[in-house]
Amino acid sequence: xxxxxxxxxxxxxxxxxxxxxxxxxxxxxxxxxLFGGMFLVYSVYRFTHQAEFHIAAKELNTIVGTFNTMILLxxxxxxxxxxxxxxxxxxxxxxxxxxxxxxxxxxxxxNKYFEWSVKxxxxxxxxxxTLLNEKSGEILFFGLYYVMTGLHGLHVLVGIILIxxxxxxxxxxxxxxxxxxxxxxxxxYWHLVDIIWIFLFPxxxxxx
Amino acid sequence: xxxxxxxxxxxxxxxxxxxYKGKHKGILGWILSTDHKRIGILYxxxxxxxxFTGVVFGFLMRLELISPGETIVTAQTYNKFFTLHxxxxxxxxxxxxxxxxxxxxxxxxxIGAKDVAFPRLNLLSWYLYIxxxxxxxxxxxxxxxxxxTGWTFYIPYSVRTDTNVIYALMAAFILGFSSxxxxxxxxxxxxxxxxxxxxxxxxxxxxxxxxxxxWVQVLAxxxxxxxxxxxxxxxVLHVGIFDPAxxxxxxxxQHLFWIYSHPAVYIMILPGMGIVxxxxxxxxxxxxxxxxxxxxxxxxxxxxxxxxWAHHMFTVGMSDAGEFIFSLLTMVVAIPSAIKVFNWxxxxxxGSIELAPPMLYILAFIFLFSIGGLTGxxxxxxxxxxxxxxxxxxxxxxxxxxxxGTGFAFFAALHYWLPKMFGHMYNIKRAKIAFWIIFFGFNFxxxxxxxxxxxxxxxxxxxxxxxxxxxxxxxxxxxxxxILGLIIMFTNFFIALxxxxxxxxxxxxxxxxxxxxxxxxxxxxxxxxxxxxxDYPYVYKDNEIAVEEEKV
Numbered sequence: 001x002x003x004x005x006x007x008x009x010x011x012x013x014x015x016x017x018x019x020x021x022x023x024x025x026x027x028x029x030x031x032x033x034l035f036g037g038m039f040l041v042y043s044v045y046r047f048t049h050q051a052e053f054h055i056a057a058k059e060l061n062t063i064v065g066t067f068n069t070m071i072l073l074x075x076x077x078x079x080x081x082x083x084x085x086x087x088x089x090x091x092x093x094x095x096x097x098x099x100x101x102x103x104x105x106x107x108x109x110x111n112k113y114f115e116w117s118v119k120x121x122x123x124x125x126x127x128x129x130t131l132l133n134e135k136s137g138e139i140l141f142f143g144l145y146y147v148m149t150g151l152h153g154l155h156v157l158v159g160i161i162l163i164x165x166x167x168x169x170x171x172x173x174x175x176x177x178x179x180x181x182x183x184x185x186x187x188x189y190w191h192l193v194d195i196i197w198i199f200l201f202p203x204x205x206x207x208x
Numbered sequence: 209x210x211x212x213x214x215x216x217x218x219x220x221x222x223x224x225x226x227x228y229k230g231k232h233k234g235i236l237g238w239i240l241s242t243d244h245k246r247i248g249i250l251y252x253x254x255x256x257x258x259x260f261t262g263v264v265f266g267f268l269m270r271l272e273l274i275s276p277g278e279t280i281v282t283a284q285t286y287n288k289f290f291t292l293h294x295x296x297x298x299x300x301x302x303x304x305x306x307x308x309x310x311x312x313x314x315x316x317x318x319i320g321a322k323d324v325a326f327p328r329l330n331l332l333s334w335y336l337y338i339x340x341x342x343x344x345x346x347x348x349x350x351x352x353x354x355x356x357t358g359w360t361f362y363i364p365y366s367v368r369t370d371t372n373v374i375y376a377l378m379a380a381f382i383l384g385f386s387s388x389x390x391x392x393x394x395x396x397x398x399x400x401x402x403x404x405x406x407x408x409x410x411x412x413x414x415x416x417x418x419x420x421x422x423w424v425q426v427l428a429x430x431x432x433x434x435x436x437x438x439x440x441x442x443x444v445l446h447v448g449i450f451d452p453a454x455x456x457x458x459x460x461x462q463h464l465f466w467i468y469s470h471p472a473v474y475i476m477i478l479p480g481m482g483i484v485x486x487x488x489x490x491x492x493x494x495x496x497x498x499x500x501x502x503x504x505x506x507x508x509x510x511x512x513x514x515x516x517w518a519h520h521m522f523t524v525g526m527s528d529a530g531e532f533i534f535s536l537l538t539m540v541v542a543i544p545s546a547i548k549v550f551n552w553x554x555x556x557x558x559g560s561i562e563l564a565p566p567m568l569y570i571l572a573f574i575f576l577f578s579i580g581g582l583t584g585x586x587x588x589x590x591x592x593x594x595x596x597x598x599x600x601x602x603x604x605x606x607x608x609x610x611x612x613g614t615g616f617a618f619f620a621a622l623h624y625w626l627p628k629m630f631g632h633m634y635n636i637k638r639a640k641i642a643f644w645i646i647f648f649g650f651n652f653x654x655x656x657x658x659x660x661x662x663x664x665x666x667x668x669x670x671x672x673x674x675x676x677x678x679x680x681x682x683x684x685x686x687x688x689x690x691i692l693g694l695i696i697m698f699t700n701f702f703i704a705l706x707x708x709x710x711x712x713x714x715x716x717x718x719x720x721x722x723x724x725x726x727x728x729x730x731x732x733x734x735x736x737x738x739x740x741x742x743d744y745p746y747v748y749k750d751n752e753i754a755v756e757e758e759k760v
Contacts, residue, residue: 019325019400026392030430037434037464041449044460127446136455139448147438147447 017181024185028192031155035196038148042203045140052137057208059124060145064115065205068108069197075104076194079163079187089177091170098167098183101190105160112153116146145204152200155193162186224631228732242327245730248313249629250334255309256698258300258341263691265293270653270687273680276672286670287356288371292348294359295376299383300341302610303472305618306479307425308337308390310625311418315394317723317730318412320403320739325396333389340383347375358668360465361436363450363458367443374443377436384433387475391425394418405741412721412745413502417482420506424471424478428514432468435461459524466517474513476610477577478506480617481548484570487624488552489746490719491567492559496746498551505544512541522593531590538588545581549574564717565639569620572647576612580605583658598668601661607654619646619697624717626701631729633711634704642700645693652686721745 046053082097123130124142131139166186169175175183223229225245232240238250269289272279281289312330316323324330347354355376357366366373398419402411411419438449439461448454450461489496496502518526518534526534552574561567583605587593596602627633656679661667665676672680715724722741726734 016325016400019396022399023326023329023392023396026395026426030388030392030426033427033430034434037431037467038438040464041438041460044457048457049455126448132454136448139455143447143449143454147441147449 015179020181020185021188024188028188031192031196035148035151038144038151039199039203042144042148045137045144049135049137049140052135053141054208056134056138056141057204059119060205061115061118062205064111065201068111069201071104071108071111072194072197075101075108076191078104079190083180083183083187086170086175086177086180086183091173091176094175094183095167095170098163098170102160102163102167105156105163109153109156112149148200149204152193152196155196159186159190159193162189222727222731222733222736224727224729225732226630226729230732240331242323242331243732244312244316244323244327244330245629245734247330247334248309248311251304251308251312251337254334254338254341255301255305258296259305261345262293262296262301263694265289265296267687267691269293270684272670273672274684275681276674276677278671281670283670284356287358287668288354290668291355291358291376292344295344295355295380297610298359298472298476299380300337300344302476302614303383303387304337304390306483306614306621307394307418307421307475308333310414310483310621311390311394311421311479313629314625314723315397315415315418316401317726317734318415318721319398319401319406320722320735320741321397321401322734323401324393325400326393329389330393333386333393336382336386336389340379340381340386343375343379343382347372347379350375360469361439362465363439363442363456363461364452366439367451374440377440381433381436381440384429384436387425388429388433391422391429394422395426398422403738403741405739409500409503410741410744411503413485413496413499413506414479414482416503417478417485417506420510421475421478421482424475424510424514428468428471428475431464432472435464435468459521462521462524463518466520470517470520471510471514473606473609474509476614478509480573480614481506481545483617483621483624484552484573485548486719486721487566487570487620488555489748490717491562491564491570492556493562493718493748494555494559495748496551497554497557498547499744499746501547502551505547508544509541512537512544516541519588519593522590523597535588535590539585542581542585542588549578549581563640564623565636565643566620566624566717568640568643569616569623572643573613573616573620576608576616576650580608580610580612584609596661598666599661600657600665600667603667604654604657604661607657612650612654622701625723626704627711627716628723628728628730630705631711632704632708633716634700634708638696638700642693642697645696646690647693649686649688649690649693653683653690654686656680656683656686720747 078097078100082094082101085091085094085097119125119142125131126143126146131142163186166175166183169182225243228243230237230241230243238246241247268280269286272281272286272289312324350372352370352372355361355366355371355373356369357371357373357376361373361377366377398411398415441447442449442451442454442456446454448456450456450458452458485496485502516534516537518530519538522531522534583601587596587602587605623634623639657665660676660679663676665672665679712728714726714728716728717724722739723730725739
């Protein structure tokens, strides 16, 4: 409360790092519940269509999935390192790690693109004739696969944009060693994107 | 509530927030302002516009039902009317009404802060609200016409109909975002920006209810967001999720829909209850009875209210155990609501009640909410629920709760705080006349619905059997009376703003909360110096009458 600005709040934006972090955590709750809704749908259908989910899951490429998991986990590490770097007032190193994070995120999406393309090539996409001829459990599995990984991919894209903005902020000195809450919150978001993938990966790729 | 400095306002030395010159001038000074008070006014204007739109559709529906058969519109148009009426009234009026208008304006003032925690996010949430609202209105004029699914968007009809369901779904999705941002902002504000001396149990009760509401907004809204988004994806891309033709389960959609939409009922009513707790002690001149019980019952309602969603689905098919649990929890959630009602009436007991316009609306709230609440508990009983499911009994019930409850609390708040917000007093006598007309019109409109629903009149039908005619006729006439009252009430406000008596008195009603210690209308900064709160609110030391009588 001591940070509360005593002057015109519109002109002088008051600074409250704890408040900003609290707000970010609340936002992350909403993200978790957003995906939670889909995990709920997944678990209900997995329960009602066990055999068909089992068969459909075999279609997915576990190696590509594992590779993407490694990429995303590494990017979470580089994100954390960029925050450590800025805490130690090493601006250039922080920017370097942020750039590395973006690069890994792009790798992830490129992989995803090829993975989806192969599926499309085999005629497995929403509304396709091949898919509609399958049993309903398989339609549901691939429906959820595309929606959940698609929405996750969208979050990766948003993350790339966010981290790019943070890179600019860091180079302009808006984010600095004693004021890095923006970068920290972006980091929190990025770890969330990571952790959602940690759950998506076994549910779709590993449980066959 | 007592503060150590007598004058924490500026005594008219500084310009009010209405005259304050910021970075931008004219209209830009409003739509680009991050001042919580100006955003509150933006919400006030936009919410009222949507409210009137919703009233028009409600009026047209009642007019169609004045006699059996096709009266003014076809069955298809009637379906669109009730969908629009529902979507507008729920997503654009009741959910944002009290938190977004009065929460934005008064929450920071009530806790002694200069603004909310994230002012820019606050403005963004208004823009999202407007975008969502315009999308909903756009669906009316686009080819295909507005959605005809009802506000529940039940699968599979919502993926089959040719109307503009996507617009309505996207509107609700975006409005959900707006609601989440407001909730997120309020939770952080209450945690971080309370003036140093204000501990949790010195917070005014409206702050407690805004806080509880904000948590429900944050935790429940994402579910409806993802559910409606899935329906959009299913419609556009034909991904199999809920549509049985693609292997999906429509009942699962209903569960997900109500996981949000039942807690949403508490997003609607909790702020209303906060307003009641705020206004009753002021006009009963008595300390609120059971402060902690009221505060905790808000939290309890938010908690239990999140666990009762399947009582909307007793007729859909569920295990016996499921039905038993949801029936039980439905009755449990009535307990904290009843605690509040008993506390309010206990506050009135031996008070010296002043029947000012805000108090009239609050007393009507207690009466109407009790009818709505008790008919609600009835439906918690499975046997009765199966009898009255999808009848106009339900329509009557939730209008008693939503309109008779939240709507009346909203009107009370308008009468209580509008003079403070604008510095103009309305005509008290005209306000009282409007109240009585609205109160009678309301009961004429909705009570017949309870009776004919009990007798078997289904909801959402544009036609009916002749034996229901008298009830429908009374109900439609009631809608005219109600609208007449609304016109008088809002004309009264309008006249007050244009050429009403100008007031600068700080404490208009003798309230003990912080907003009554600052300038009327408030300055840009709210407080000249940050107040120090020494006692919990609603301590009416000067209410000698009640105290003396107790001694006797």
